[in-house]
Amino acid sequence: MALPSYATPVQRTYYYFYLFFCTVVFFFLIAPLFAIIPISFSVSPFMVFTEGMLAWPPDPEAWSIRWYKNMIGDCSADVVSSTVPCSTKWMVGTVNSFYIGIIATVIATALGTLAALGLSRPHMPYKGLIMAILISPMIVPLIITAAGMFFFYARINLVYTFTGVILAHVALATPFVVITVTATLVGFDMNMVKAAQSLGAKPMRTFFKVIMPLILPGIISGALFAFITSFDEVVIVMFMASIDQLTIPKQMWAGIRQEISPVILCMATCLVLLSIFLLTTVELLRRRSEKLRGIKAR
Amino acid sequence: MEVTISTAELLTTDGIPLKQSLRKAERRNKLRAFLLVFPLLLFIIVTFVMPIGDMLLRSVDDSQINSVFPNTFDEYKNWDKGADELPPEEVYKSLFFELANGDKRQIGKALTRMNYAKSGWKSLIKKTTREIKKIIKKGEEPVSYKDTFIKINKLWGDPTYWYSFNQMVNDRSSIYYWNALDRTFDEDGEVVLQDEKRRMYVKTWLRTFKVSIYVTIFCLILGFPVAHLLANLPLRYSNLLMIFVLLPFWTSLLVRTTAWIVMLQQNGVINGILVWLGVISDDGRIQMVYNEAGTLIAMTQILLPFMILPLYSVMRVIPKSHMRAAQNLGAKPAMAFWRVYLPQTIPGISAGGLLVFVLAIGYFITPELVGGKDGKLIGSWIAYHLKTTLNWGLCAALGGILLGIMLIFYWLYNKIVGIDNIKLG
Numbered sequence: 001m002a003l004p005s006y007a008t009p010v011q012r013t014y015y016y017f018y019l020f021f022c023t024v025v026f027f028f029l030i031a032p033l034f035a036i037i038p039i040s041f042s043v044s045p046f047m048v049f050t051e052g053m054l055a056w057p058p059d060p061e062a063w064s065i066r067w068y069k070n071m072i073g074d075c076s077a078d079v080v081s082s083t084v085p086c087s088t089k090w091m092v093g094t095v096n097s098f099y100i101g102i103i104a105t106v107i108a109t110a111l112g113t114l115a116a117l118g119l120s121r122p123h124m125p126y127k128g129l130i131m132a133i134l135i136s137p138m139i140v141p142l143i144i145t146a147a148g149m150f151f152f153y154a155r156i157n158l159v160y161t162f163t164g165v166i167l168a169h170v171a172l173a174t175p176f177v178v179i180t181v182t183a184t185l186v187g188f189d190m191n192m193v194k195a196a197q198s199l200g201a202k203p204m205r206t207f208f209k210v211i212m213p214l215i216l217p218g219i220i221s222g223a224l225f226a227f228i229t230s231f232d233e234v235v236i237v238m239f240m241a242s243i244d245q246l247t248i249p250k251q252m253w254a255g256i257r258q259e260i261s262p263v264i265l266c267m268a269t270c271l272v273l274l275s276i277f278l279l280t281t282v283e284l285l286r287r288r289s290e291k292l293r294g295i296k297a298r
Numbered sequence: 299m300e301v302t303i304s305t306a307e308l309l310t311t312d313g314i315p316l317k318q319s320l321r322k323a324e325r326r327n328k329l330r331a332f333l334l335v336f337p338l339l340l341f342i343i344v345t346f347v348m349p350i351g352d353m354l355l356r357s358v359d360d361s362q363i364n365s366v367f368p369n370t371f372d373e374y375k376n377w378d379k380g381a382d383e384l385p386p387e388e389v390y391k392s393l394f395f396e397l398a399n400g401d402k403r404q405i406g407k408a409l410t411r412m413n414y415a416k417s418g419w420k421s422l423i424k425k426t427t428r429e430i431k432k433i434i435k436k437g438e439e440p441v442s443y444k445d446t447f448i449k450i451n452k453l454w455g456d457p458t459y460w461y462s463f464n465q466m467v468n469d470r471s472s473i474y475y476w477n478a479l480d481r482t483f484d485e486d487g488e489v490v491l492q493d494e495k496r497r498m499y500v501k502t503w504l505r506t507f508k509v510s511i512y513v514t515i516f517c518l519i520l521g522f523p524v525a526h527l528l529a530n531l532p533l534r535y536s537n538l539l540m541i542f543v544l545l546p547f548w549t550s551l552l553v554r555t556t557a558w559i560v561m562l563q564q565n566g567v568i569n570g571i572l573v574w575l576g577v578i579s580d581d582g583r584i585q586m587v588y589n590e591a592g593t594l595i596a597m598t599q600i601l602l603p604f605m606i607l608p609l610y611s612v613m614r615v616i617p618k619s620h621m622r623a624a625q626n627l628g629a630k631p632a633m634a635f636w637r638v639y640l641p642q643t644i645p646g647i648s649a650g651g652l653l654v655f656v657l658a659i660g661y662f663i664t665p666e667l668v669g670g671k672d673g674k675l676i677g678s679w680i681a682y683h684l685k686t687t688l689n690w691g692l693c694a695a696l697g698g699i700l701l702g703i704m705l706i707f708y709w710l711y712n713k714i715v716g717i718d719n720i721k722l723g
Binding site (some may be wrong): 004011014018020021024026028029030031032033035036037046047048049063111112114115117118119121122124125130132134136137139140141142143144145146147148149150151152153155168170171174178192228231232234236239249251252253256257264268271272275278281283 | 303324328330331332333334335336337338340342343345346347348349350351353356384402520521523524527539541543544545546548549550551552553554555557558559560561563565566567570599602603617631658659660661662663669677680683684690693694697700701704708722
């Protein structure tokens, strides 16, 4: 949408202002994420750009990977700083986060995919109401969910257990699976199912050989959404997990609240890389899904 | 399927009327579809809907204290406040025995509840219980329980303490909801404002709305041109630029919040740049984080994708020829935009606006971390009562009110956009 050649100077000014404004907004969206990456390689224990980092020519003394070493639990002499505690907490948190995230994702994907298949059938009764119930965990503010679950799970002795956290995360993650898989099933040609069945395939075989390969991109996208939901979730973990049941977000929360340490930025950098990876995967899957279903790109 | 035609009605080969057979098949299909959804539905109801319902019940529940002092409350109801200044002897007598024989833990919980009604109850009862136990140990039976109580502590002769019982006599009570709005009950059970120093919720509710409205407006101002640009660029460029919108969307909330602290703090990136540019002096660094400004800036960036995405999907399908046609008919560009383009984006504006607003009023993590003292929203109070004061009734009531507000806005969203039109990424 370039400017037409007959544009007046006023229009020209407006147009360039508009482009400038959009650039600023894009910058506003993305700059904070990338500003933290260089600071995570600073040698200083404060979360700032030091003078050495900004100096030209670059001063190698100002840069280090000591906080990354600290993050992975390497507390050798050159890493330890008097103000920054060093422990294996970050690694414990990483293991727990993946453990909770993967189990929650598997359960959420299985339940969510089944439900999406049911919801996409033309015969589904009370569709609107059921859909509203199923996606309600995504809509209700997390703090309300956390409060309600804490009271309720306390009655049945599930607070301060991983089981409680996983159940809560499954509930939070399923709406994403339901929505993505339902979206993939829109425009799904039901004649293919009929064809498979008329050729003698049992329902299970039909599902795994015909439906599943076609909606797989949707299922994987949904699973990735579910994973990142559980992986990023901190409010539920804060209330439902015991003090030593650490996860990455919980550790980051504690890091921001109490000990402002540059190790948080190292973990944040890793998480930014993870989100870039997930975004790319989901985008590729979406294109593949559109190709599979014969929908032209918008 | 072979169908025999009879004069009366259509029959299938089995001899069953076709209508009935079809209905049966229809019912079987419905059941099959429902069975697929059933596991998740059951799961969500048990792990999510029931907890929320439980919380709402808790917000009006006041039965614990009644189960600890059942006789006292029964006798209390007989007190004619017009006639006597203090409750009758029977009230003192039943309280005497219920304090002496009650379960210590249950009494402790009840005391916490009594302290919400009037501070001072806890220490008064604790001291009194100790004295009562001494009296019982000695084996004395008081002549007048009322005098005994007043002898133990003068406060038992103070009717204001007894008046505070008024708000606890029923099993169900709306007191927590009134508390959540800075109101309480006076001795006659009328709703009145709390003491000046105990009023903090209305202020926070108003701030929550103010911040949410500001964030929505900022998101609209920043998001509208960007969505317009994305919608009008050729697909290969807009897909590339879309990464700028989607990447923050996929990045952990805590990472984004941390990033804003790094950017906005006193020796942070923005202050550093401003000093370097000479806009501000080195000791004139601006406090941009741990206050309301920090909350506004961080929340706007975090919620911006939720504004851009619905706007984009609406703008994408507005034909470009409309603006050209308007200008062809003599409208100035500004006029064409105002009269032709803008009205067509209203669905996107309302969808994005409602979504951002609803997400903003329920926000907790970001305001808690970057808000400091004067940037905290209502979610922080919920967490505070849940974890620190353990005043779960009040916590549940605050949550209940917030939930009610959310539901109204989602109902609106559903009316305007349709809830099953929510798209991701």
